[in-house]
Amino acid sequence: MSLNYSTLTHDNWGFGEGFSLGLTQYDSTSNLLSLSSGEKYRLARGSDVIRHQKLKHLRFTFTNGRDDSQGYQLAWKDGKVEYLTLVGHDFFTVSRIVSPLGHAVNLNWDFGGQIPILRTISDAYGELCSIDYRDNGATVTVWPQTTARYQLDFVLTNSRWLDNVMRRSQDASPLSWQMHYSQAGGGQDTRLLSAVDYPTGMRDEVIYQDEGLRFPAASGQNNYLPVVLKHRHLPGGGQAESETEYRYSSQNFLGFNGNFGDWAADSDYMYTTLTDYRYDSTATTYSEQGKVVVKRTYNNYHLQIEEEVQRDGVTQRSETEYYATPGVFIEGQPAQFLLPRKTTQYYIDNAGASRQEVTITEFDEYGNPSRQVAPDGTVTETVYYPAGGEGSACPAEPNGFVRFIKQKVVTPQTQ
Known part of the structure; x- marks a missing residue:
């Protein structure tokens, strides 16, 4: 808990x-x-x-x-x-x-x-x-x-x-955590947690932007959803502080500037059909180790499709393809539509030299990994017992799931 x-x-x-x-x-x-x-x-x-x-x-x-x-x-x-x-x-x-x-x-x-x-x-x-x-x-x-x-x-x-x-x-001194708040929109009734003081002397604090994410026109709402603009981490004990600044695209997880049909309070406005709608956030962290910029991009199923990390002139970018099928209503999506099918990692140094690594993954409808092709060509294949079991080799799964491994075969690259 x-x-x-x-x-x-x-x-x-x-x-x-x-x-x-x-x-x-x-x-x-x-x-x-x-x-x-x-x-x-x-x-x-x-x-x-x-x-x-x-x-x-x-x-x-x-x-x-x-x-x-x-x-x-x-x-x-x-x-x-x-x-x-x-x-x-x-x-x-x-x-x-x-x-x-x-x-x-x-x-x-x-x-x-x-x-x-x-x-x-x-x-x-x-x-x-x-x-x-x-x-x-x-x-x-x-x-x-x-x-x-x-x-x-x-x-x-x-x-x-x-x-x-x-x-x-009974056998130790009391430990205290202190919370601090800021008023959203300058009002007194809505407060957002803005800082925490820890018993170790550490402190985390955030600054919000009231005019953060806009709602889509279909919602009929003209207000904004507040967002975190800056996060400061103060470890205490003489350790170095760090500060992270956040930026957000105008398109967002609420669906602003998108056309996904009618708005309903009990549904995700964007969760009908996979489209080319994208939104992103950028986190820039400053510390004694230098500056690190991380940009994350999502599709309208809120799946992270790209992450780019820049540090000391070196860029690492990850691109992920999912089982989700573009242009298909969610009712027609496969069971694994939220799971990754292919991940490509790009590494680019400060001289412009680059390389890439590709990982292919397959899952069954229960979310079990059934096949993986690693960047070096190693293939891992996993077979599972059926939910009803298999004689004396495996009992039936009590709740009807497929989860017990029957066999795992790892085949290294031969060339």
């Missing part, structure tokens, strides 16, 4: 606006499924069908196979299974996680009136974590039933914004 932060949400799970625990949850009002991996999907209303899921790396189903009265079951290809149950009126939160070996942890939730709040985490040996909430924050106690227990105290400002995190234990 980790604490995540996003400027795009004002939800407060007890740790401050924008902060969440990174656990799987499903909001049946918005049909938004947020996974512990960071992936987000929309479900077809009233069903367990994930929209736009092509790769068979997970399976999200009704626990009883019919409806959501007993919640949902999320099976991952690696063998982990998460069970989601209803908390309050609209939220399904993960209440049990079972590892591939059968070990389980249980999560106990309450409903805080607007969103669920996590109370305890336990396993077969006892309570692993407990959380107590108050108006101005929360206290997390780890291993509460042991002598090794420690606490994390989260203090909020105006019951909304995380101000400080304090770690307390």
